[in-house]
Amino acid sequence: MTIPDPVNDDSQPATDTPSAERLTRRSIRSFVVRNGRTTSAQTDALQRLLPQFGLTYSDNPISLHTAFNREAPVWMEIGFGNGDVLVNMGTNNPEANILGAEVHESGIGHALIGVEQNALTNVRLVQHDAMEILENMLEPASLDKVLLLFPDPWHKKRHHKRRIVQQDFLDAVARTLKPGGILHCATDWAEYGEWMIERLEKDSRFKNCAGPSQGSPRPEWRPVTRFEKRGHRLGHDVIDLLYTRL
Numbered sequence: 001m002t003i004p005d006p007v008n009d010d011s012q013p014a015t016d017t018p019s020a021e022r023l024t025r026r027s028i029r030s031f032v033v034r035n036g037r038t039t040s041a042q043t044d045a046l047q048r049l050l051p052q053f054g055l056t057y058s059d060n061p062i063s064l065h066t067a068f069n070r071e072a073p074v075w076m077e078i079g080f081g082n083g084d085v086l087v088n089m090g091t092n093n094p095e096a097n098i099l100g101a102e103v104h105e106s107g108i109g110h111a112l113i114g115v116e117q118n119a120l121t122n123v124r125l126v127q128h129d130a131m132e133i134l135e136n137m138l139e140p141a142s143l144d145k146v147l148l149l150f151p152d153p154w155h156k157k158r159h160h161k162r163r164i165v166q167q168d169f170l171d172a173v174a175r176t177l178k179p180g181g182i183l184h185c186a187t188d189w190a191e192y193g194e195w196m197i198e199r200l201e202k203d204s205r206f207k208n209c210a211g212p213s214q215g216s217p218r219p220e221w222r223p224v225t226r227f228e229k230r231g232h233r234l235g236h237d238v239i240d241l242l243y244t245r246l
């Protein structure tokens with residue numbers, strides 16, 4: 001049985017137009033907005049809970065202290081998908097403020113259901129391009145961790161320019177991570193792992209926590225993700241890459 005690849009499968013209808021424009025002004029996007037189905041429970045959660053847990057994208061830096069109603073270390077998850085990891089991290093790390101960025105409405109709705117079921121107060125979500133959030137909405141040195149778990153691999157060569165791990169991304173993460181903060185990337189696409197290593201190893205602002213070009217064991221605070229399980233089913237090896245911001 002072929003498991004559909006939701007991003008790189010050209011046979012699926014894509015709406016890369018009006019709503020995508022609402023989510024970013026960048027011409028090259030690491031995401032495609034698809035006509036995914038939003039369940040009635042997700043729609044209900046979006047209506048009831050987004051005013052409480054959602055942050056509106058801003059072109060100017062916001063106060064994370066105000067957004068979370070408290071001062072605490074901030075972990076940002078980029079492209080949280082259905083939000084299971086976000087909710088798990090919020091539940092298991094009450095001392096951290098968890099900021100999630102995702103563009104897909106159904107995933108945000110699903111995450112909000114989890115936030116409510118677990119009575120979380122330490123999670124905030126932004127429905128917008130994470131690149132613009134990193135570049136514009138966050139203060140310099142405001143994040144303690146940035147998690148990029150199983151980003152779309154854009155495996156066709158002509159799509160490599162859509163990979164999120166590019167120079168602009170490293171610049172934006174270097175700007176927003178505190179010194180000593182962690183950038184944590186994971187992928188099950190071996191060639192994308194090599195791509196990440198190649199770019200991160202030559203960036204003097206980051207140091208590999210496991211030694212040059214090495215993967216790290218999955219930290220216990222990083223749960224297994226939905227896309228990771230899919231990778232396992234396909235027989236893919238997973239690599240976790242942890243880098244400290246110097």
Ligand SMILES: C[S@@+](CC[C@H](N)C(=O)[O-])C[C@H]1O[C@@H](n2cnc3c(N)ncnc32)[C@H](O)[C@@H]1O
Binds near residue numbers: 103131149
């Ligand atoms: C392959 S999925 C992985 C989801 C989840 N991290 C997991 O491991 O199950 C990648 C997700 O990243 C989101 N994404 C891609 N580029 C993004 C961006 N620039 N800003 C926010 N979300 C993005 C996509 O919408 C998609 O849901």
